[in-house]
Amino acid sequence: MKGTKSILLVGVGGQGTILASKILTNVAIKQGYDVKMTEIHGMAQRGGSVVTQVRMGEKVHSPLIEPGQADYIVAFEQLEALRWIHFLNDAGTVIVNTQRINPMTVIIGSAEYPSDALEQVKAAAPKTISLDALEIAKKLGNIRVVNVVLLGAMAKQMDIAKEDWLSALEATVPARFLELNRQAFQAGYDA
Amino acid sequence: MTKVLLTGNEAIARGAYENGVAVATAYPGTPSTEILENIANHKEIHAQWSPNEKVALEVAIGASISGARALCAMKHVGVNVAADPLFTFTYTGVNGGLVLVSADDPGMHSSQNEQDNRNYARFAKMGLLEPTNSQEAKDMVGYALNISEQFDMPVMLRTTTRVSHSKTLVELAEPKARTLKPYTKDARKYVAVPANAKGRTVFVVEERLQKMAEFSETTELNRIEWADKKIGIVTSGIVYEYVKEALPNASILKLGYTNPLPLKKIASFAAEVEQLWIVEELDPFMEDQIRAVGIPIYGGKAELGRIGEYTPSLLRKAILGIDSTAKAPAATPIRPPVLCPGCPHRGAYYALKKNKKLVTGDIGCYTLGAMPPLQSLDTTICMGASIPVALGMEKARPDQAENLVAVIGDSTFLHSGITGLINTVYNKGTSTIMILDNRITAMTGHQHHAATGKTLQGEDTSQVDFEALCRAVGVKRVRVVDPGDLAALDQAIKEETAVREPSVIIARRPCALIVKHTEPRLQVNHDACVGCRMCMGIGCPAISFTDKKSTIDPSLCVGCGLCQQVCKFGAIVPEEVQ
Numbered sequence: 001m002k003g004t005k006s007i008l009l010v011g012v013g014g015q016g017t018i019l020a021s022k023i024l025t026n027v028a029i030k031q032g033y034d035v036k037m038t039e040i041h042g043m044a045q046r047g048g049s050v051v052t053q054v055r056m057g058e059k060v061h062s063p064l065i066e067p068g069q070a071d072y073i074v075a076f077e078q079l080e081a082l083r084w085i086h087f088l089n090d091a092g093t094v095i096v097n098t099q100r101i102n103p104m105t106v107i108i109g110s111a112e113y114p115s116d117a118l119e120q121v122k123a124a125a126p127k128t129i130s131l132d133a134l135e136i137a138k139k140l141g142n143i144r145v146v147n148v149v150l151l152g153a154m155a156k157q158m159d160i161a162k163e164d165w166l167s168a169l170e171a172t173v174p175a176r177f178l179e180l181n182r183q184a185f186q187a188g189y190d191a
Numbered sequence: 192m193t194k195v196l197l198t199g200n201e202a203i204a205r206g207a208y209e210n211g212v213a214v215a216t217a218y219p220g221t222p223s224t225e226i227l228e229n230i231a232n233h234k235e236i237h238a239q240w241s242p243n244e245k246v247a248l249e250v251a252i253g254a255s256i257s258g259a260r261a262l263c264a265m266k267h268v269g270v271n272v273a274a275d276p277l278f279t280f281t282y283t284g285v286n287g288g289l290v291l292v293s294a295d296d297p298g299m300h301s302s303q304n305e306q307d308n309r310n311y312a313r314f315a316k317m318g319l320l321e322p323t324n325s326q327e328a329k330d331m332v333g334y335a336l337n338i339s340e341q342f343d344m345p346v347m348l349r350t351t352t353r354v355s356h357s358k359t360l361v362e363l364a365e366p367k368a369r370t371l372k373p374y375t376k377d378a379r380k381y382v383a384v385p386a387n388a389k390g391r392t393v394f395v396v397e398e399r400l401q402k403m404a405e406f407s408e409t410t411e412l413n414r415i416e417w418a419d420k421k422i423g424i425v426t427s428g429i430v431y432e433y434v435k436e437a438l439p440n441a442s443i444l445k446l447g448y449t450n451p452l453p454l455k456k457i458a459s460f461a462a463e464v465e466q467l468w469i470v471e472e473l474d475p476f477m478e479d480q481i482r483a484v485g486i487p488i489y490g491g492k493a494e495l496g497r498i499g500e501y502t503p504s505l506l507r508k509a510i511l512g513i514d515s516t517a518k519a520p521a522a523t524p525i526r527p528p529v530l531c532p533g534c535p536h537r538g539a540y541y542a543l544k545k546n547k548k549l550v551t552g553d554i555g556c557y558t559l560g561a562m563p564p565l566q567s568l569d570t571t572i573c574m575g576a577s578i579p580v581a582l583g584m585e586k587a588r589p590d591q592a593e594n595l596v597a598v599i600g601d602s603t604f605l606h607s608g609i610t611g612l613i614n615t616v617y618n619k620g621t622s623t624i625m626i627l628d629n630r631i632t633a634m635t636g637h638q639h640h641a642a643t644g645k646t647l648q649g650e651d652t653s654q655v656d657f658e659a660l661c662r663a664v665g666v667k668r669v670r671v672v673d674p675g676d677l678a679a680l681d682q683a684i685k686e687e688t689a690v691r692e693p694s695v696i697i698a699r700r701p702c703a704l705i706v707k708h709t710e711p712r713l714q715v716n717h718d719a720c721v722g723c724r725m726c727m728g729i730g731c732p733a734i735s736f737t738d739k740k741s742t743i744d745p746s747l748c749v750g751c752g753l754c755q756q757v758c759k760f761g762a763i764v765p766e767e768v769q
Binding site for chain 2: 029035038063080082083104105108110111113114
């Protein structure tokens with residue numbers, strides 16, 4: 001891996017972005033990289049937009065990723081992908097879950113959900129990989145593994161050996177959920 | 192030893208463990224909460240939630256005077272609450288070292304203001320440390336305790352959200368022995384009456400400030416990193432990392448110990464560089480002091496601004512004139528935080544809105560009741576303000592007496608609502624107080640408090656009885672209602688606001704995130720739904736409206752039944768019925 005890599009994980013509070021970022025940072029540490037991660041707790045936990053920023057490289061100073069700097073955006077929801085798309089750099093990759101969660105502003109009719117959110121993301125980022133992670137998770141029998149499905153899809157795009165991802169997964173999730181999470185990771189990897 | 196990835200808060204907890212802290216106290220508050228949650232895992236340390244920050248600091252002061260090392264953590268506005276003991280404790284001084292962690296929140300990610308608590312350290316004449324990353328956060332707990340004992344004063348460790356909640360690599364160390372210093376009675380030091388305090392002002396506090404200034408000039412915490420001398424930056428805290436990112440060639444004077452400032456060191460640094468920049472978030476804390484001694488400053492607040500968080504690109508633009516942010520964001524509807532599906536506060540606010548009450552609010556998840564579509568709150572000021580603000584409104588506008596309701600959460604009521612209630616009774620107020628009792632401190636991530644029956648370290652303990660407490664302070668009308676029962680709630684609000692005496696409605700139902708939901712999930716029978724949108728008025732994230740019908744998302748619904756109660760057409764039914 002050359003230089004510092006910046007990865008944004010974006011979604012809706014409660015979708016499990018934090019676990020995904022934990023596995024990601026564990027992988028990075030195993031590779032011997034300096035790692036920084038930042039996220040905002042508090043109000044955002046309650047169904048609001050959430051963003052986790054991960055940076056890894058030989059030496060990382062700022063934990064912040066700024067517009068035009070992200071190498072990867074992993075979006076747990078379509079609208080959130082669109083909200084953060086200007087953070088992607090010109091060669092960046094987007095992994096987007098096609099799931100749609102209406103924000104309260106849309107629910108009460110004060111705003112409209114952009115029906116072409118996914119198309120806008122694809123237009124802005126030629127390297128966009130979209131998958132229905134919710135449907136994949138449902139087929140695996142637990143909608144809570146959406147996060148690990150998406151992580152699998154991202155792992156495929158990154159320059160890190162698959163075994164390293166699997167051992168980070170093993171080190172992060174409780175043993176009784178490990179098999180399910182392995183399947184979720186694989187399903188995302190193959191999607 | 193091994194390197195691990197820790198948040199600033201986890202690192203501070205580790206620092207307390209490694210550096211012999213024996214007593215640690217806090218009231219939860221973002222972004223500080225996880226400090227005590229992590230200290231609590233070390234059973235060698237007594238870690239506790241206190242009902243508020245003043246009490247927390249006073250417990251830590253007691254531990255310090257008796258000879259133990261103590262840590263007290265709070266969010267920035269918590270220091271306002273704890274300011275009273277703090278400003279006198281800087282006179283009496285410590286026995287065991289005491290570190291006060293103030294977690295500031297530039298950008299107001301989860302706070303009601305953006306106050307810069309470095310000013311407190313200067314105001315109270317105490318030491319001040321500003322960590323840049325988690326390694327420093329851990330190490331500076333040790334520095335703070337040593338400095339506290341060396342200079343006989345409490346020391347502030349001031350973090351910001353990006354330090355508190357960012358994970359960076361930390362090298363762990365073996366814990367030092369937890370030793371207790373001897374305690375000897377010393378009334379002239381610890382009894383802060385005028386005669387004693389006057390003596391300490393002259394001989395201790397002022398003399399100490401001189402010694403602290405000398406320390407600030409020589410400590411390794413304040414270091415120069417020489418590089419190109421065209422631009423020289425004086426900085427502290429997380430902003431140092433942004434400077435390194437944006438200006439890798441600049442010379443930097445990195446300050447870790449910032450009260451008093453090492454003004455001589457700054458002057459000699461300034462003399463060597465062409466352009467001196469003072470780069471600090473929020474107030475011109477360093478800049479004003481540096482200007483005051485006549486050191487010429489090339490750039491600072493005027494160029495960088497004093498509101499919100501800095502970023503590397505902001506520094507690049509202001510200092511180097513390079514605008515690196517070319518891309519504009521796409522137009523997207525905002526996604527504000529909302530009350531969760533099944534949240535007991537939803538019913539309370541729906542009933543208050545229906546009764547068109549003037550509602551004074553407080554701090555917690557239930558502050559979200561100010562958001563559309565419920566929009567039930569008229570005011571939110573600070574912890575505990577709901578009850579006194581309602582009384583003030585009633586005294587100013589007696590015609591509103593029957594229209595006023597103060598709402599306050601269970602944890603906030605224990606924090607600083609009780610004195611307000613006593614005041615309302617004492618001063619013959621007639622407003623209705625609604626305690627939204629969800630059995631936990633919810634907003635900060637479900638911490639126990641004095642009415643939950645559990646301590647921070649998981650022990651069973653006594654529980655405050657809200658009904659008995661309200662009666663004991665003189666409220667005769669106290670009733671408990673389930674906020675999940677809209678009809679009962681509606682009746683209680685009507686009856687209690689009508690009477691001309693203070694009354695308390697305890698709306699009791701546990702937070703939806705701490706209970707197992709056994710009720711069947713609900714769905715909309717589209718044949719019966721007439722599209723009246725009544726159910727949309729409760730603002731439940733599980734309900735959406737498309738093609739003139741409501742629909743319930745089964746992955747979000749917890750079956751609380753509130754929407755069922757507002758539907759006049761019986762269109763909302765349990766899942767298995769249809």
